[in-house]
Amino acid sequence: AQTVTQSQPEMSVQEAETVTLSCTYDTSESDYYLFWYKQPPSRQMILVIRQEAYKQQNATENRFSVNFQKAAKSFSLKISDSQLGDAAMYFCAYRPVQGGSEKLVFGKGTKLTVNP
Amino acid sequence: NAGVTQTPKFRILKIGQSMTLQCAQDMNHNYMYWYRQDPGMGLKLIYYSVGAGITDKGEVPNGYNVSRSTTEDFPLRLELAAPSQTSVYFCASSYRLAETQYFGPGTRLLVL
Numbered sequence: 001a002q003t004v005t006q007s008q009p010e011m012s013v014q015e016a017e018t019v020t021l022s023c024t025y026d027t028s029e030s031d032y033y034l035f036w037y038k039q040p041p042s043r044q045m046i047l048v049i050r051q052e053a054y055k056q057q058n059a060t061e062n063r064f065s066v067n068f069q070k071a072a073k074s075f076s077l078k079i080s081d082s083q084l085g086d087a088a089m090y091f092c093a094y095r096p097v098q099g100g101s102e103k104l105v106f107g108k109g110t111k112l113t114v115n116p
Numbered sequence: 117n118a119g120v121t122q123t124p125k126f127r128i129l130k131i132g133q134s135m136t137l138q139c140a141q142d143m144n145h146n147y148m149y150w151y152r153q154d155p156g157m158g159l160k161l162i163y164y165s166v167g168a169g170i171t172d173k174g175e176v177p178n179g180y181n182v183s184r185s186t187t188e189d190f191p192l193r194l195e196l197a198a199p200s201q202t203s204v205y206f207c208a209s210s211y212r213l214a215e216t217q218y219f220g221p222g223t224r225l226l227v228l
Contacts, residue, residue, distance in 0.1 A: 004158070035216070043204060045159075045219035091158055103174060104151075104217060106158025 002027045004094050006107035013082045014115050020067075021077045021110050023092030031097040034068065034075045035104070039089040048090070051075065079112075087114045117142050120220035122207050128226045129197040137192040137223050139207030147210045148190040149174070149217060150182065152203040159206060165190055166213065197227045 003026045013019035025034070036048040051059045051068050058066050063080045079086055092107040123138045141148065146167045151159035161174030165184040179201060181193040190209075194201060204224050208217040
């Protein structure tokens, strides 16, 4: 079974500093997508960044970047120059390209607090 | 584009009542999904649809029904509400099956 594990239930960072959120996953598939979603107090799920497993280059979106280690099945999210608006729950999610690709498998989330 | 919209935002139901959660998208996406999120947990798939008239069960379908008569709308029906269905419900859509899913704002449901 495919699983996603986020080992940090809570993290905190000072405004303007950098924080890394961890995610590991378990799968026997070779082709898949990985995502980080942000869920602020409004509860809306917002896509932060996406990584295709066949791409060796790590995805980057402005202040957000990932460290994708396929062999280690690790997919961490780095937030640079943290802002107060980054405070939210962050969910790591996995989706295979084939077979069962209708379903996103989510981790339990990491609550990020940004201190002024 | 409004994206994915959901109504209502919040609802309280009594045990045994029924209700329909509405979901609509204006992005011409073929694929639509319903998830539930229990406290402290990630989302779990209830039902999904690959196009008008075609639906299939996800991971936790019991107690729910869906229909998809149009590309835009994908309502979720709760029959005989139970306290275990207290949750936040998210609707999502995507253009292709394995592509990025875009989520609505969620419906918070409390069953007492």
